[in-house]
Amino acid sequence: MRFFYISIISLYLLLAFWIIGTWLLVRFGAQLKQSHKRVWSLMLPLFLLLYLGPIAEELYIAWNFDRLCKKDAGIFVYKTVQVDGFYDDTHAWRADKLEKSGFRWVEGRDRTTFKEVYWRHEWVGDEIRSYEIERPTARYRFSNAHSHTPVAYKIKMFEYLVEDTMKDMVLAREKTYAREAPWFYIGLDRPTRFCA
Numbered sequence: 001m002r003f004f005y006i007s008i009i010s011l012y013l014l015l016a017f018w019i020i021g022t023w024l025l026v027r028f029g030a031q032l033k034q035s036h037k038r039v040w041s042l043m044l045p046l047f048l049l050l051y052l053g054p055i056a057e058e059l060y061i062a063w064n065f066d067r068l069c070k071k072d073a074g075i076f077v078y079k080t081v082q083v084d085g086f087y088d089d090t091h092a093w094r095a096d097k098l099e100k101s102g103f104r105w106v107e108g109r110d111r112t113t114f115k116e117v118y119w120r121h122e123w124v125g126d127e128i129r130s131y132e133i134e135r136p137t138a139r140y141r142f143s144n145a146h147s148h149t150p151v152a153y154k155i156k157m158f159e160y161l162v163e164d165t166m167k168d169m170v171l172a173r174e175k176t177y178a179r180e181a182p183w184f185y186i187g188l189d190r191p192t193r194f195c196a
Contacts, residue, residue: 003062009186014054017184021050058182064152065179069195077172081164085122087138090160095121095128107136139166154180 032039085105092111105122121130146159162172176196
């Protein structure tokens, strides 16, 4: 299982939670003892929840995270193709990026506006020309199918796809899972663990 590392501050918080919780439950049990004789046997589930709850949460998250990571996280290439260009739905391209990429052209969405605006950057002779297009025309598409999609308690999925839109076929996929810290984690930030 893939456990989240625990800081010393987190252990202090957990210890304080257990001490205060125990004190409150003992006081509550002492008050109930006057009217109920078997109060401590009735209080046992509350004590178990107090002590095992935080640990059970971490075990549950770690178990699910490990299971999902082993099941289908990673990069999967089903078919390879050579193309001159494609549509990239993950971020905006600029002409200088096309120059470094080795493609002849690329289409993408303008992420600087709230409107649906598409651009095409392509080599024409020795220079790159950029112009607005009505809609993407590329056969091959690179997209972010899932981003921060919850799949289990405190676990999110990220997935990128390369698709052939003409054949409605997935050529490749990259799936990554991320897990969050348990509730009692305290640190300088709330780091996320990933598996790919």
